[in-house]
Amino acid sequence: MAEHPAYPVGLRLTGRRVVVIGGGQVAQRRLPALIAAGASITLVSPSATPSVEAMADAGELTWERRRYTEGDLAEAWYVLIATGDPEANARASAEAERHRIWCVRSDNAEEATAWTPATGHSEGVTVAVLTARAEGRDPRHTAAIRDAVVEGLRDGTLVAPHHRTRTPGVALVGGGPGDPDLITVRGRRLLAEADVVIADRLGPRDLLAELPPHVEVIDAAKIPYGRFMAQEAINNALIEHAKQGKSVVRLKGGDPYVFGRGMEELQALAEAGIPCTVVPGISSSISVPSAAGIPVTHRGVAHEFTVVSGHVAPDDERSLVDWPALARLTGTLVILMGVDKIGRIAEALVANGKSPDTPVALIQEGTTAAQRRVDATLATVAETVRTREVKPPTVIVIGEVVKVGPEANA
Template sequence: MAAEHPAYPVGLRLTGRRVVVLGGGQVAQRRLPALIAAGADIHLISPTATPSVEAMADGGELTWTKRPYADGDLADAWYALIATGDHTANEAASAEAERHRVWCVRSDDADAATAWTPATGRSEGVTVAVLTTSAAGRDPRHTAAVRDAIVEGLRDGTLVAPHHRTRATGVSLVGGGPGDPDLITVRGRRLLAEADVVIADRLGPRDLLDELPPHVEVIDAAKIPYGRFMAQEAINNALIEHAKQGKAVVRLKGGDPYVFGRGMEEAIALEAEGVPYTVVPGISSSISVPGAAGIPVTHRGVAHEFTVVSGHVAPDDERSLVDWPALAKLRGTLVVLMGVDKIGRIAETLIAHGRSAGTPVALIQEGTTAAQRRVDATLETVEEAVRTHEVRPPAVIVIGDVVTVGPRPAA
């Protein structure tokens, strides 16, 4: 008989407690990871199991008894998941659970169960569990959709729950990704939503700044007055100053903070001043922009390695730390960042040291954004192509046979 009252929600603390799972099929495969994460002492009873469940047993995450259910299997259990394909066995196990007062979930008959599994999601220490109000009205797809909407809102900052305890302050060095605001990480987006101050780079995902609440102070890093300080020193001081005022500060960068982003310089400065900080990696433009333009940086039978270098100084510049002659001898893909205005001398150097003049080259300007465009050339023609097509930074340059292996994605 269907329950007439709504289920009473409760969180079970199963660490070290015996949990019995009957059946090793798809239902168990979906439910076991959460039970493992809860620290339960899991006993699986089933003659067979899916490869994934078998791997959990082989890895010592649960104990597997390879036989069908038998009366007495639920003795001393705190919780049971009944998910076999044998309805008679399920009925018997459910009856045993009732006798032993073991909370029991039934995959084949929710109405006969004493517990239901909620649609569950997690975000930064908060667990969201959604249940329908009664057995008669159970709609798992709707329940899961509600769960997803709440969790997504918490993760991306569109659903903001105020903190009623002291919030941790400090600096978050956040990689904003290659430009498309949808390509920032979930954690990065949430930290933006919780920030008091955002110090943003020119190449950060600018559209995200429009979503910030009105009280958030947004500072353009390029416009920080630096007087006797170098620009980077001025940025470091701005981060330290705001953080020491008790504010949550986000340093929003394009790409990844540690890929030509000076993130470590900022981290060292913060550490020296005792300012707590966290690093949120971002999707680097070195791989994401070529991918968005239809170019894999590696491809079976074509390139088994790729190298990312900075082209902000020319090969003949004494400040360059790049071994360009060695790069010319590699057979894989070369990705050059910040190299549009130096590409002529880069190409000449690569050719002079053995790279074929006919090596394909692609220049992807403003990758992943609405303004993205791709210009193809070769090492021999790339300098002229930059002039003819007026390629401007920011642009990612890909050098190698991977440029021609696949079709271009639809615009």
């Protein structure tokens, strides 16, 4: 038997009897997959780990609290033997052999009639890696291969084209704060599968260079507006390409719904009957301060943080922000898109009671290779921005948390 490779097969265990002998760590690792497969599981073991006991308490398996005895495998389709008793393992294995029941042994792979592969899942696909022969089995090696394949499928670095017709539509993908490694796994996979990508300036630009040559990349800032406003033109471009049967990704910086007009685009697509998927992204409001060594909350310093758009000044009639209320808060204030208005914002906060000495950190090009941090106070921030030539995109953090991190006053 050792001269021949194992034959790989997928077992359909829904409603079929499976016996697990032993309730230790091996069973704890294997049981969730058997439960997910819909197997009718009987566990035979005098004891079990707390996690296995919780599965029994939840009714996910039947637990017989005793040692294995002859006949326990009756009517079983599959058995997992995982006890620390070699003699009991051998007797159970022999019973399985007599009744032609596929049997996995955790203690002796060569005596087993089945092996458990290293498995992983990605978008409805199960990846199973199995060593061909008993000799030279290296579970860590097979697990590493499994991990590499699954990770490649998830992040798009291993592209497996769909040969069946795909449903055209649009994915609004939050690309994160700028570092290409901070896009979500799902976002990166959808990007790798796209026919058309309409990208914002603040999206992770480095990812665009990795796209296959056939992918059409459109800079949202350069879409001709004509008689339309900028957002309307972007909406129309999304609809036009989707109606051509293409898979379209709208790659946005941060999260689509945090000052990203994602809902406006989703509403336009819904009105046009275009299916749309929204993939959340890591918002710069929390990731950029973190990258600069600033926690937006910290025990004993700040119990809340507020995120505000600063694209409209406090004295502008279009402003929807209650600046007097913000001035009274004791937590952290994070301002996005406000570097050119920070002088007037600081004046409004101080005028409504915030101390002029309140610390301020300005993080420019956060999470990218060009990141820099400049510290100031509400009293000095306007002059600091001018003299230090702080430019967008900059995340502004106001509050005592600025002084907490190791990079304070850098």
